[in-house]
Amino acid sequence: MKNPQLNSNGELQHLLTTEGLPVKIVRDILDRAATFLDADGREIKKVPLLHGKSVFNVFFENSTRTRTTFEIAAKRLSADVVNLNIGSSSTSKGETLLDTVGNLCAMHADMFVVRHAQSGAAHFIARHVAPDVHVINAGDGRHAHPTQALLDMFTIRHYKKEFHNLRVAIVGDVLHSRVARSQIHALSTLGVPEVRVIAPKTLLPTMVANLGVQVYHDMAQGLRDVDVVLMLRLQHERMQGAALPSAQEYFKNYGLTEEKLAHARPDAIVMHPGPMNRGIEIDSCVADGAHSVILSQVTFGIAVRMAVMSMLAGAKG
Amino acid sequence: MNIHIKNGRLIDPKNNLDAVQDVFIAAGRIAALGVAPPRFAADRVIDASGLIVAPGLIDLAARLREPGYEYRATLESEMEAAVAGGITSLACPPDTEPPLDEPGLVEMLKHRAKNLNQAHVYPVAALTSALKGQELTEMAELADAGCVAFSQADAPLTDTRVLLRAMQYAATFNFSVWLRPQDSFLAKNGVAHDGEVATRCGLPAIPVCAETIALSTMLALAQETGVKLHICRISSAAGVELIRAAKQQGLAVTCDVSMNHVHLSEMDIGFFDPNCHLVPPLRSLRDRAALRAGLLDGTIDAICSNHAPVDEDAKQLPFAEAEAGATGLELLLPLVLKWAQQEKLTLPGALAKATLQPAQILGLDAGHLSVGAAADVCVFDPETYWKVEPAALKSQGKNTPFTGLEVQGRVRYTLVDGQVVYQG
Numbered sequence: 001m002k003n004p005q006l007n008s009n010g011e012l013q014h015l016l017t018t019e020g021l022p023v024k025i026v027r028d029i030l031d032r033a034a035t036f037l038d039a040d041g042r043e044i045k046k047v048p049l050l051h052g053k054s055v056f057n058v059f060f061e062n063s064t065r066t067r068t069t070f071e072i073a074a075k076r077l078s079a080d081v082v083n084l085n086i087g088s089s090s091t092s093k094g095e096t097l098l099d100t101v102g103n104l105c106a107m108h109a110d111m112f113v114v115r116h117a118q119s120g121a122a123h124f125i126a127r128h129v130a131p132d133v134h135v136i137n138a139g140d141g142r143h144a145h146p147t148q149a150l151l152d153m154f155t156i157r158h159y160k161k162e163f164h165n166l167r168v169a170i171v172g173d174v175l176h177s178r179v180a181r182s183q184i185h186a187l188s189t190l191g192v193p194e195v196r197v198i199a200p201k202t203l204l205p206t207m208v209a210n211l212g213v214q215v216y217h218d219m220a221q222g223l224r225d226v227d228v229v230l231m232l233r234l235q236h237e238r239m240q241g242a243a244l245p246s247a248q249e250y251f252k253n254y255g256l257t258e259e260k261l262a263h264a265r266p267d268a269i270v271m272h273p274g275p276m277n278r279g280i281e282i283d284s285c286v287a288d289g290a291h292s293v294i295l296s297q298v299t300f301g302i303a304v305r306m307a308v309m310s311m312l313a314g315a316k317g
Numbered sequence: 318m319n320i321h322i323k324n325g326r327l328i329d330p331k332n333n334l335d336a337v338q339d340v341f342i343a344a345g346r347i348a349a350l351g352v353a354p355p356r357f358a359a360d361r362v363i364d365a366s367g368l369i370v371a372p373g374l375i376d377l378a379a380r381l382r383e384p385g386y387e388y389r390a391t392l393e394s395e396m397e398a399a400v401a402g403g404i405t406s407l408a409c410p411p412d413t414e415p416p417l418d419e420p421g422l423v424e425m426l427k428h429r430a431k432n433l434n435q436a437h438v439y440p441v442a443a444l445t446s447a448l449k450g451q452e453l454t455e456m457a458e459l460a461d462a463g464c465v466a467f468s469q470a471d472a473p474l475t476d477t478r479v480l481l482r483a484m485q486y487a488a489t490f491n492f493s494v495w496l497r498p499q500d501s502f503l504a505k506n507g508v509a510h511d512g513e514v515a516t517r518c519g520l521p522a523i524p525v526c527a528e529t530i531a532l533s534t535m536l537a538l539a540q541e542t543g544v545k546l547h548i549c550r551i552s553s554a555a556g557v558e559l560i561r562a563a564k565q566q567g568l569a570v571t572c573d574v575s576m577n578h579v580h581l582s583e584m585d586i587g588f589f590d591p592n593c594h595l596v597p598p599l600r601s602l603r604d605r606a607a608l609r610a611g612l613l614d615g616t617i618d619a620i621c622s623n624h625a626p627v628d629e630d631a632k633q634l635p636f637a638e639a640e641a642g643a644t645g646l647e648l649l650l651p652l653v654l655k656w657a658q659q660e661k662l663t664l665p666g667a668l669a670k671a672t673l674q675p676a677q678i679l680g681l682d683a684g685h686l687s688v689g690a691a692a693d694v695c696v697f698d699p700e701t702y703w704k705v706e707p708a709a710l711k712s713q714g715k716n717t718p719f720t721g722l723e724v725q726g727r728v729r730y731t732l733v734d735g736q737v738v739y740q741g
Contacts, residue, residue, distance in 0.1 A: 004588055019517070098633050118635035119519040120589030128633075141637070142519030181519055205516035206524070 004126055011315040014126045014135040015308050017144035018186040025311075026189055030154050033300065033307035036076070044302055049310040050079035053110040057083045058100075059138070060116040065274060066138050066148075069298070070113045073305035077313075082109075097121070098128060105130045111312060112136065119143035119178075134312040142176050148273050149182035151304040153190060155297050156228055159269050163190040169222050169264075170196065170213075171254060172232030172281055173203040179273045180232055184211050198222035199254065202243040219254060223263040229291075231256055231272040234281050247280045257283045261291060269293045318360045319343045320735060321353070325365025325696060329372065330669035331685035340370055342692040345735035349688060361737070365696050368729055371668055372684050373405025373436075373693035374649055375675040377573050377621040378549065380642075381438070382713075383426065385414025390626040390713040392426075395646065396435040398712035400739035402622075402647040403695035403728040405436050406676070406683055411443040412470035418443035418454045420462035427463045435738050437693075439465045439679055441495060444483050448472035453483055456492055465679050466493040466547065471596055473501035481538050488544040493680070496535055497549040498556065499597065503527035508637045510600040514583040520637060523598050525553040532556055536563045539570060547678055548572040550623060552597040554607030561616040571678050572616065574608050575623035576652040577643060581605070581718055591632050591639035592718040596625075609660065612670060619675040620656070622649040626714020644714035648705065650697060651724035658725070692735035701727035 003020055007013040012025055036044050055074040057067050067083060074081045086100060104112065111134045114122050119141030126135040139145040153163075160166060168187055174180040174197050187195050188211075197208060198216045209215055216222030223229065239247040256270065270282075270291045278284045286292060320342040327338040327350065341349040341357055348354045379399065382390040399407055409426075411417035417426070423440050430438035442464035446452045449472075456467055467487055474480050474496075487494045507523030509515040515522040532548065536559065539546040551557060551572050560572050577595055582602045586593045593599055611617040625642030632639050649671060657667030669684075676684030683693060705722050707715035731739035 096630060096633070097635070116635065118637050120637070121635040123589045124591075124635045140635075142521075144519070176519075178519060181517070205519075206511045206522065207513050207516040210513050210516060 004123060007315055012311055013315055015146050015312065016122045016126055016135065016137045018146045018149045018182045018189065019144070021189060023189050026150070026153070026186065029150055029304065029307045029311060030157060032311060033154050033303040036303040036306050044076055044306070046076050046078065048078045050074065050077035050313055053079045053313060054108060055079045055081050055111045055113060055309065056104055056109040057081065057113045058086055058104065059084065060086045060121070061139070062087055063115055063139070066115065069301050070138060070305055073302050073309060076302065077306055077309055079309070097124070101125050101128050105133060109133060111309060113138050115139045117141055134315070136308060136312070139178050141178065142181070143178050144182045145178040146182050147301070147305050147308055148179050149186040150308070151297060151301040152183055152230065152271060153186050154300045154304050155271060155293055158296065158300065159293060160227060163187070163192050166192050166228060167194045167226045168192055168196065168228040168230065169198055169226045170230045170232065171198045171219070171222070171256065173234050173238060174199055174208060174232065175203045175205050176235065176238065177232050183230055184213055188212050196222050196226065200244070203238070219260045220263050223260060226264045227268055229256065229261070229264060229268060229270045231270065231282050233273060233275065234277055239280070251280050255279070255281055255283060256286050258285050258289065261286055271297055274298070318735065319358060320361050320363060320732070320737070321359035322363045322365050322370055322694070322696065325368050325370035327370045327686065328664050328668060329686040330665040330673040332687060333665050335663065335665055340686065340694070342732070342735045345692055347686055347688050347690050347692050350686070363696065363730060367700070368696050368698050369664070371695050371697070372672040372686050373695045373731060373733065374403050374671045375679065375684050376404050376407040376624065376646065376649060376671070377619055377675045377678060378575070379404070379407040379409055379622060379624040379646060380412065380626065381409050382626060383413060383429070384422065389628045392429050392433060394711065394713040395624070395626065396430065396433050398646040398710065399436045400731040400733070401711045401728060401741060403650045403697055403731050404646055405693035405695065405731060405733050406439060406679070406681065407436055408439045408441050408465060408679060410441050410470040411448065411468055412472065416443045416448045417441070417464070418446050418448070420455070420458045423459060423462040423464055434736070436733060441466045441468045443467070444469050444494060445474065445479065450474035450476060450479060453486055456487060457490055460490065460492060466495045468495040468549070469497070471497060473499070475501055477534060477538070480534070481542065484538050484542040484544040488542045491545065493545040493547055495547040495549050497597070498528050498531035498535055500527040500531045503530065508594060508598065509586065510583045510598045512583055512601050514586050518586065518589065525555050525600070528553050528556045528597065529559060532559050536568065536570065540568055546570045550575050550578070550597055551608065551611070551617060552578055552600050552604065554604045557607045557611040557616055561611065564616060571618045573619040573621050573675070573678070574612065574617050576620050576645060576649055577623060577718065578605065578608055579612070579620060579656050580652060585718060586636070589636040590718065591634065591636050592643060592716050592720065594636055594639050594641045595643060596641045613660065618670070619678060620649070620653055620670045621675070622646050624712070626712050627716055629715065632716045643717045644710060644712040645717070646712055647710055648717065648719055648724070650695070650728060651726040652719070654699065654726040655724060692732055694730070694732040695728060696730040697726055697728045699726050701725070703727055
């Protein structure tokens with residue numbers, strides 16, 4: 001089966017998932033992202049790489065944060081940015097997804113940044129866009145959120161330098177998380193020898209072990225000696241019902257506190273894709289504490305998205 | 318009209334026949350095999366040299382989409398597809414709009430089908446009113462109108478007391494009940510097998526226990542009521558095992574599998590191919606192996622097309638939103654042949670799964686070519702290769718996971734009641 005993300009030259013045509021992404025492309029994206037940051041890793045320069053190009057943020061599911069970071073990234077690359085909140089317009093008027101995509105192509109977009117509630121939606125859109133249009137998946141259902149995973153990898157590399165000697169734990173609702181799936185594939189691709197998932201059985205996909213991770217249900221055991229803790233957001237609708245009895249009970253068992261974090265290595269870093277539920281999946285002391293690199297993630301996220309967009313724009317097809 | 322089919326390789330599963338023999342047809346029936354009956358004068362001679370002459374195929378699950386879903390398919394288009402696929406009899410599930418739950422609808426469907434003068438249509442009536450799983454339909458009236466069995470199609474029947482009553486009532490009149498086992502709570506919102514692919518792709522999943530729990534309930538109630546139970550579209554290894562055990566204990570249960578599940582698995586979903594969004598979901602490779610083993614040892618009695626034409630707009634959507642189903646009538650024969658070849662089966666044995674055995678499940682004297690039987694015949698060229706191309710299909714549904722596949726076996730003639738209804 002042809003990898004739908006690569007063109008016939010093996011260049012990145014679309015970014016749909018981190019699964020099956022060649023390690024060279026992953027490293028290129030991280031290296032390129034570093035060039036957009038100054039020596040301290042703080043300031044981001046404005047560059048004309050996408051001058052004259054149009055980037056359409058097409059969000060079928062609302063997200064202010066992710067959309068904003070893509071918008072900033074595109075503007076720093078000097079692109080023209082158009083934001084479309086489709087969730088509240090065409091589809092509710094009965095327009096099909098295919099028609100929406102066709103219409104947007106006719107507006108001469110060069111790049112679509114797409115978020116959709118259905119797993120596989122980004123693949124679907126990539127199959128149907130004009131051949132010179134690039135698609136970036138900004139989150140599809142429970143499937144993938146590749147730029148989030150790549151910015152997480154950038155953050156890990158920034159603080160830990162290497163991947164081959166790390167132990168990483170992903171904590172929380174893996175079952176419904178596109179972030180977790182993308183993180184797992186990216187960590188494996190970059191050669192992390194031990195990836196753990198920690199969650200109650202109701203929040204894990206049935207065959208999660210087949211993704212190459214070790215499964216833990218206990219925080220103390222799962223966090224023992226890890227270098228990186230990747231927290232996941234718990235959606236409000238999961239906090240009570242058949243998956244979990246209550247947010248309080250979840251916090252007691254799986255919320256990241258200083259006490260639980262003490263099981264990790266002393267220099268462990270703590271990450272979260274945001275927005276955080278303080279007091280549910282993470283204690284404020286940890287979120288704002290010395291181990292937390294959550295705000296760096298946000299800054300790096302812009303550089304990584306700039307790297308992805310500029311790489312796609314450079315693909316010759 | 319007298320027809321003489323000469324020089325063909327005659328295959329008849331019932332009489333375990335596989336030999337070059339002429340077939341003589343008169344008055345819509347098989348008049349003689351081998352030697353012409355006395356004073357037989359052929360109006361038409363079909364030269365079947367190099368071709369196989371077999372009983373017409375019998376499909377246990379072909380949705381014709383009438384009434385109610387004519388934008389997906391019509392009786393005209395699907396009946397044409399059926400005979401082009403060598404199918405001479407088909408059972409259609411009751412999931413139309415409105416569902417086949419009253420005699421008038423059934424009579425209209427039968428009447429429309431009869432006027433088209435192509436394959437025989439055997440409607441399966443709704444087991445409960447509007448398929449809602451609450452009140453029984455007028456089964457005796459529906460049987461009088463021509464229904465051959467009673468089913469919920471893919472609609473849930475969650476109230477086990479209603480299921481018990483439905484089976485008791487059907488057993489009173491010796492009617493067959495056809496059910497597809499799936500627990501509706503466990504399957505809620507699910508679109509793919511709860512396995513490796515759903516885990517990787519983040520697709521809402523349907524676990525195997527959704528099938529086995531419902532199946533165990535059905536088998537227990539069949540035991541209790543003595544009803545003639547037919548299990549539709551078994552999909553899992555554990556499901557096959559339950560049926561095997563039930564049969565060994567002497568329960569009168571039969572079972573079918575869709576041709577899609579004989580050939581495909583969850584792996585074929587690949588990058589979210591909506592053509593692989595099927596009901597039941599495609600399961601693991603291990604499940605597929607168990608389905609094949611079940612066919613070989615007789616646990617599974619029949620292979621059906623599970624024909625469900627879907628219009629293009631409903632399929633051109635992300636996987637979970639895309640409507641489930643695939644076209645199948647024109648692929649049943651080549652996919653049964655492909656399976657036979659892969660499993661190194663004799664043709665009479667393999668074709669029995671799509672001729673004689675479905676006929677027995679339907680309670681029909683059909684699916685064989687004995688002298689005196691209705692001349693429902695499929696003459697096909699076993700050597701012709703052809704590529705599955707949606708635009709070339711006669712069915713109005715163009716979606717199939719087998720698009721682009723090279724298959725073997727092309728229908729040349731289809732005869733229903735001694736009339737040539739298709740020639741290709």
